[in-house]
Amino acid sequence: MDFITNLFSGLDLQVILQLTSVGFILIAGPVIVFILYAMRGDL
Numbered sequence: 001m002d003f004i005t006n007l008f009s010g011l012d013l014q015v016i017l018q019l020t021s022v023g024f025i026l027i028a029g030p031v032i033v034f035i036l037y038a039m040r041g042d043l
Helices: 002-010 013-038
Strands: none
Touching: none
């Protein structure tokens, strides 16, 4: 259990939030394009 607590305390919360926000942006781009294409929207 010490390894898990040291791993999570070693990572900075800001770094985790930045990585998750970048991941959401990378995922949201193609999803929005696909939704616009599926609804025959004008890009």
